[in-house]
Amino acid sequence: MPRAGGSYVKAALRKFAPYTPxxxxxxxxxxxxxxxxxxxxxxSPRVIQALRSGVGENLRLYPDPLSRGARSAIARHHGVGEDQVALGNGADELIELCFRAFTGKGQAVALLQPTYPVYEPVAAVHECRVSRHPYTADHTLPESFAADEAPLKFVANPNSPTGTWLDRQAVLEVVNGSSGVVALDEAYVDFAPEERTDLIRNGHENLLAIRTFSKSYALAGMRLGYALGTPELIAALNLVKDSYNVNRLGAVAAVAAIEDGxxxxxxxxxxxxxxxxxxxxxxxxxxxxxxxxxxxxxxxxxxxxxxxxxxxxxxxxxxxxxxxxxxxxxxxxxxxxxxxxxxxxxxxxxxxxxx
Structure with missing residues (x-):
């Protein structure tokens, strides 16, 4: 006999509050x-033209599963290797891939408060414990955050929804003080005083930077994001991603957008x-x-x-x-x-x- 509605959902999601866009x-x-x-x-008009040129018979074919053309363009832009770039269906997919790759059921993810509201629902889906660290009154990091031994931490910089920004030293202290992966969510960084890809180029092995084409490239409707990190961290994301997570037109748009500086x-x-x-x-x-x-x-x-x-x-x-x-x-x-x-x-x- 069928069970009552809702009882098919796993226990962790029975009181689940999803992110509300x-x-x-x-x-x-x-x-x-x-x-x-x-x-x-x-x-950019160059993006529109590239998309028009990309619409054709090849749409019957699956895209390159690793989006190598887009990865190459992004790598050149940031001065890193192609194997240091992963593509995603928006930055949100890359956030979810971090949970798949670096933490799991019963393990912790360390979050600041307030921060991007997507992190906690994704943690619930993956049945992770959330270790919360409130920002100080002047929007700086609490000392407890860097010391937290969670295998995964998220730092939105600039922060969402406050728009506040952490300087290089503050980010570096978290990276150096953390035993697990630090996912630096830089969705808004192009509007900030600086970015932190210098730490990626310097080889910090536990740092992953997450970017999006939605804001400063005006491509929110395309759902495009990318991550930068060591080849080992990028390989971990590619290990757990869906087979064809970026479509053909998305990859075309990424190249045209990032090349029109x-x-x-x-x-x-x-x-x-x-x-x-x-x-x-x-x-x-x-x-x-x-x-x-x-x-x-x-x-x-x-x-x-x-x-x-x-x-x-x-x-x-x-x-x-x-x-x-x-x-x-x-x-x-x-x-x-x-x-x-x-x-x-x-x-x-x-x-x-x-x-």
Missing amino acids: GLQPAEEEGWVKLNTNESPWPP EYHDALVEFVLQQRKALTAGLRARGFEVLPSAANFVFCRPPASHRAADMAAALSERQVLVRHYQQEPVSGWLRITVGTSEQHEALLRTLEEIVR
């Missing part, structure tokens, strides 16, 4: 969409300028805004307004920002850096709400 309206027209950290610009740099500079303007506009309206090293800002509304209520009121007026329910960030909003027109619409709507 930012809202994607069914009809995009009319919305000011500043909730999912997408690019304010379209992809001029367009990429212009996009990043535009975001930096708009980030400064958005920060000033919010502060002028009484918001507390953390210094950001990402393509978003993290802000707290004036004391007389709740973040959840403000996010809801904005949504009613077709302006989307991100609000997280869980502590310690429930009183804050994360707002994507967009165009000046989008910012004007946001600030104008905020004035209607806060007055």
